[in-house]
Amino acid sequence: MVELRNIFFQAGARKILDGCSLVVRPHEIHALLGTNGVGKSTLGYIIMGCEGYQPTAGEILFRGEVINRLGISERARRGITMTWQEPVRFEGISVRDYISLRNPSCDEASYLRLVGLDPSWYLQRMVDRCLSGGERKRIELASALALHPQFAVLDEPDSGIDMLSFDDIVHVIRLFRDNGASVLLITHRPELALIASSASQLCGGRIVCTGSPREVTDFFMAKKCSVCTEVMCDA
Ligand code: ADP
Ligand code: MG
Numbered sequence: 001m002v003e004l005r006n007i008f009f010q011a012g013a014r015k016i017l018d019g020c021s022l023v024v025r026p027h028e029i030h031a032l033l034g035t036n037g038v039g040k041s042t043l044g045y046i047i048m049g050c051e052g053y054q055p056t057a058g059e060i061l062f063r064g065e066v067i068n069r070l071g072i073s074e075r076a077r078r079g080i081t082m083t084w085q086e087p088v089r090f091e092g093i094s095v096r097d098y099i100s101l102r103n104p105s106c107d108e109a110s111y112l113r114l115v116g117l118d119p120s121w122y123l124q125r126m127v128d129r130c131l132s133g134g135e136r137k138r139i140e141l142a143s144a145l146a147l148h149p150q151f152a153v154l155d156e157p158d159s160g161i162d163m164l165s166f167d168d169i170v171h172v173i174r175l176f177r178d179n180g181a182s183v184l185l186i187t188h189r190p191e192l193a194l195i196a197s198s199a200s201q202l203c204g205g206r207i208v209c210t211g212s213p214r215e216v217t218d219f220f221m222a223k224k225c226s227v228c229t230e231v232m233c234d235a
Pocket of ligand 1: 011012016034035036037038039040041042043052
């Protein structure tokens with residue numbers, strides 16, 4: 001579904017991705033584990049085609065097509081979407097309009113229910129700083145679900161979400177897959193990675209371990225990675 005082949009990316013003088021290769025298969029949830037600052041979000045931006053995140057070398061493939069030259073809108077039209085680690089705040093737009101922003105014909109209330117929010121309370125509210133981080137995260141997930149993506153990069157969907165709501169978030173992540181999407185689930189939490197069907201660990205700019213979520217989380221927790229520098233492992 002999505003394949004990264006030997007991707008290199010540098011921000012200023014700092015190498016972030018250094019020959020990174022990764023395969024996410026159709027209809028799978030693939031967890032991407034890694035410590036803070038290792039380049040997980042960067043890898044997501046590179047797949048999404050965000051401005052300033054053009055790899056210096058390597059190929060990004062979507063359904064067998066090299067998409068390096070496609071802009072973010074063209075990738076979105078092909079069915080690639082991403083939810084951000086820190087959801088954007090749109091001042092002056094209602095939750096209803098935000099959810100249907102990219103899919104005007106959707107039933108906004110049903111998507112709010114899917115992410116565990118009561119439509120009668122949230123639909124008319126504004127997407128602004130009055131919403132908590134967890135509420136914004138759920139609303140962004142609802143907006144991404146409404147798109148019926150083929151491929152969804154979910155960047156730390158559990159951050160800002162309390163432990164009691166963890167199961168709700170797991171349910172929403174599975175909904176993407178059940179609706180036909182492949183999911184790249186970016187996380188640094190092993191317990192979330194364990195809901196995936198496969199997993200990889202990013203370290204030192206490369207994927208250092210790929211396998212079942214259990215194998216990869218064990219590898220990650222034991223700090224077995226030998227290709228990274230200590231600074232990166234302890235970040
Ligand atoms: P992660 O998501 O794994 O925590 P990021 O992908 O956000 O890590 O960032 C990886 C590293 O690259 C960090 O040290 C970050 O500060 C740096 N970085 C990312 N994007 C840029 C950029 N555009 N300019 C400079 N540094 C960047
Ligand atoms: Mg990140």
